[in-house]
């Protein structure tokens with residue numbers, strides 16, 4: 001599979017933007033656990049944010065593959081900054097797929113213009129992978145729903161203007177897959193509180209928060225999609241966003257590989273450079289091959305979504321394998337930096353810490369394998 005010339009140009013422009021706008025400041029953001037959102041605004045102005053949002057809703061009308069290509073390039077330069085910028089539309093995929101015309105016209109254009117941030121609260125303190133078990137409750141009262149509960153580990157929880165919340169609306173429904181619904185809460189609002197989580201292992205430029213929802217009122221018209229169909233809507237949503245996460249893993253691995261190659265070409269040992277040793281060359285070859293395989297997987301997976309035939313097996317393969325590749329390559333890259341990697345090279349250390357998230361969020365690697373296996377076992381060969 002080859003990229004079109006337009007996709008190649010997007011990738012190149014994204015790389016230049018990342019190199020010019022945040023490479024130099026990545027360490028500062030990581031240390032301070034914060035981000036300069038003027039960079040996000042600039043990314044919006046340059047057209048890197050919300051590329052998959054349709055033109056009639058203010059977007060660029062491109063595919064999810066283009067968004068993933070931008071993710072790869074941003075994460076190649078710095079995962080934390082890449083996440084801080086591109087996660088600002090996390091949830092818009094749900095609004096675009098299931099929102100009413102009125103909701104799409106109201107909520108999508110500000111995300112592309114850099115005027116609003118959307119976030120999605122799915123995970124709870126006692127329910128992550130087992131999403132069916134969430135307890136946050138939305139109860140209908142006349143033309144409103146009242147939400148009570150809590151959400152955990154929510155990206156941009158402190159900054160979101162629009163917060164999607166997965167809630168239990170039909171707890172007595174026999175089929176547990178038909179008990180949930182998604183609401184869009186405009187924040188700030190009474191009863192909504194976001195508390196920043198400090199001290200994450202990685203992607204520290206990106207905000208993560210715990211949410212408390214105490215009798216939060218949301219108008220009935222802010223139901224996204226159909227009551228009781230939230231779980232199915234979520235699966236559709238993950239088909240799109242897991243490609244982005246796969247692309248994040250590939251970008252991170254590519255950045256770590258490049259750092260490792262640069263290091264062994266200048267590090268002298270045994271009368272030459274480390275790069276002359278076949279053992280190290282084999283390591284580089286293996287890292288690069290895994291990256292290329294993960295890249296091919298996410299391109300194909302994103303292509304399946306853009307063609308309107310999402311393939312959950314391929315998508316889960318891409319997400320799982322890209323996560324493993326990110327962790328493997330970052331580990332090897334740090335190893336090739338030796339003591340300098342462990343002690344003083346902040347960039348490779350940061351990539352090593354950042355890599356692990358790709359194996360955890362939006363479906364841990366085990367959950368991805370469960371999806372792959374379930375699909376395969378259903379097939380007749």
Ligand SMILES: Cc1cc2nc3c(=O)[nH]c(=O)nc-3n(C[C@H](O)[C@H](O)[C@H](O)COP(=O)(O)OP(=O)(O)OC[C@H]3O[C@@H](n4cnc5c(N)ncnc54)[C@H](O)[C@@H]3O)c2cc1C
Nearest residue numbers: 120121122123127128129153154155360361362363364366
């Ligand atoms: C930085 C960060 C940002 C996040 N952003 C968001 C966000 O914006 N919105 C949101 O809703 N959530 C977000 N999350 C939450 C994330 O999606 C969850 O952490 C993830 O889904 C795993 O859930 P859990 O942490 O509850 O782990 P658990 O479900 O408790 O699982 C723990 C581990 O058990 C294993 N495991 C679980 N289930 C199975 C199984 N069936 N078979 C085999 N092994 C299994 C896996 O190794 C898993 O990692 C974020 C998390 C982090 C760390």
